[in-house]
Amino acid sequence: MANDVAVRVEGLRKRYGDTSAVDGVELEIGRGEVFALLGPNGAGKTTTVEILEGFRQRDGGVAEVLGEDPGRAGRAWRARIGIVLQLAAAGPELTVREMIRHFAGFYPRPRDPDEVIALVGLDEQAGKRISALSGGQARRVDVALGIVGRPELLFLDEPTTGFDPGARRQFWELVRALAAEGVTILLTTHYLEEAEALAGRLAVLAGGRVVATGTPAALGGTNRPSRVSWDSADGHRTVQTPTPARVVADLARQAGGEVPGLTVTRPTLEDTYLELIGEPA
């Protein structure tokens, strides 16, 4: 049912001069999903997301966001999405509350500004000028401005870059709370553990294409070949196998007991990711 699809992308293309930034991206994100877009710098993540946000025009393919073409959609559509941009802008000489109230005034059914301030954990800073906030606090203002309009779909572009681990965990809780309300979230990130912690599904982008899609568990997971290594008479050996238990059983039988130096490793999401984007693990 088309109504269950929040984002549909088919054969999306965008060129800058001679270089193809996005070269046939395919995506489908269901309503209520938390979907992560992973990929190295230059993979086309930001270009793809900016096309979906209506900031850039595509050169080819289909893009549909909440049932509309983002290249043509108007104000009513903008009222249904929320955008948290990559850059944390230097703050104007306005207080947190003034800024959030001001943005709330752009939307037909905004959240209560004070409720949003509490949600992003800025109660104590509500009366402070944004220019006087720390980087992490300013980032929360960005998030607050992204959600004050009560979006159905929220774009988060590398939201926790530069956060310390504690701030990152708090931010994850916020994203989970929004997801629990049913907000669809499209997240781009450099951090695999962030995608793993938050996303129900993810796509890996490399060279302007989607090279893999799936749940973090499936991509990191059990149905990929494991690595079995041990010390044999001829030195250290390693094999990749989809059936590690059988290999270990065979080894044990041959050794007639314990196998020296035996390890079995399942690939982590990181291993799979590095393999997909063509980096040595």
Added chain:
Amino acid sequence: MTTATEARPRALPATAPLPSLLTTGLGRGRIELKTFFREREAVVFIFALPAVLLLLLGSIFNSEHVNVPGVTTGQLYAAGMIAGGVMATSFQYLGISVASERDQGMLKRLYGTPLPPAAYFIGKIIQVFVCVIAEVALLMVVGVAFYHLHLPSTPGKWLALVWICLLGGTACALLGLGASSLARSARSASPVITLPFLVLEFISGIFVPFSDVPRPLQDVAAIFPLKWIAQGLRSVFLPPQAAALEPAHSFQTGRVALVLVVWVAAGLILCIRTFRWQTRR
């Protein structure tokens, strides 16, 4: 797609009307004014500086003689500096502040919301006009208090004051919006905008009486609006015999109106063609 079905798709929001252009435009105007009067740079270098310069130039050159009876150098400087103040609060402030807003992502952020783009410009118009009126009032007070400036003596002259500031402010504001695109960053905005403005102030009869400006430079100044705003304001604030000081031995108020109207039209076309909500890649 297991996770897609876990979270319940959000119900479509009940249709509430989008806030009107008037509401959002007035909201922008309020925020723009708040920001202006809280920015120390704006208040000191844009708003207060013309008054300080008038006090300095007026005191230094007050003893200099003007070849027309009943006209003092102080009056010439006061009328000229009012023109300079109009251009500072429109051209200079908009050029610098819009370049910063663009570089810091504020424009992009606003574009990503349902704010009607026209509301942004309405906000700027409100801010510029309130600031221009306040600036002109401040300089008139300084002129009357220290330099024998006479307030406009007839309703016709008051009317001329209004239309000259209105047309001149509009032309300079549009030029400022256009010039903001020349600055590549917030940091470079101030020199990129201020240098040509200072040059114009020197050759347009603001820092130096226009009759003392060499003829070729007078001709260059005549291309730009500042010279005409200053000339128009001299017709408002100086006695009729002061027209003898003008290159054409007349205040040419008809031509002042014509040139300013042409600049408003040219500025409008420039802005429509060049205005960008985000920095170039």
